[in-house]
Amino acid sequence: MTDQSQQFASDNYSGICPEAWAAMEKANLGHDRSYGDDQWTARAAEYFRELFETDCEVFFAFNGTAANSLALSSLCQSYHSVICSETAHVETDECGAPEFFSNGSKLLTARSVDGKLTPESIREVALKRQDIHYPKPRVVTITQATEVGTVYHPEELKAISATCKELGLNLHMDGARFSNACASLGVSPAELTWKAGVDVLCFGGTKNGMAVGEAILFFNRKLAEDFDYRCKQAGQLASKMRFLSAPWVGLLENDAWLKYGSHANRCAQLLSELVSDVPGVELMFPVQANGVFLQMSEPALEALRNKGWRFYTFIGSGGARFMCSWDTDEARVRELAADIRAAMGA
């Protein structure tokens, strides 16, 4: 028996939420049609259209890397480029999959502040070169909530999409933590996506309480042409699709997705409050979603590790990331905060 205590290394350390689990159990009661031709997949797609208040095209993939890479591939040709933040998951954590699946579309990184692109940083990269020797910018991808736990407000999204329109760029949103962003802003999914000019959203299920699965929503339906073939070729067409789609029905039908997003956000808020007065601990980014990034001394980080805490330190030296999940226990947050305080000798 291994130690099953809750950790804060990632929101994907958590298990499956009851709603997703129950829906999978129901989907498992008998036989159903394969390759997405089943009633669960139809229901899940219908729930997405209701939730987003629009007739979008909906697809399901196993994970976020595939969802992002395939979505980006459908927005550009191989000789095009994709503008992203220097901290974007597509740039730092997908092993070149966006370039691979698009047959070579280059990612161009732009300056970001608190993990966010701005119209200015997009413009800077998009207009840097306009000659035949440089891959032509065609897409902007933004992450909501960002990799550093911040969120884009609707006004920021609208300003970005206006810049995209002006420069002829499609707009993709990596929503691995879209539920956390909606919960944080208290804004409808429609306001944060198509109403703000987003063409395609990859909506994360895994970090929101599912076992596996991300949904890809095309608000601009023209861009979804042949996307089903793209998924199949990439090995992302689940033959027992109902087990990718049924959990979405469970998450969407009673707003469980939002409840869990809020819960994770509240836990992150609590953690940041509990350590806010610890001498030597600095908050690296505003806490707007379910992540808390703390700057601490190396010996303090080592002391935390020695107490059994697991966390990532990929954001520069002395920076530690703590992620809260749909099921994070408040008592565990308090334990972590107390150990951080002890590790700092406060």
Ligand SMILES: *Cc1c(COP(=O)(O)O)cnc(C)c1O
């Ligand atoms: C977790 C995550 C993904 C998806 O990653 P996979 O491991 O491929 O499922 C995508 N984008 C962001 C910002 C993430 O945090």
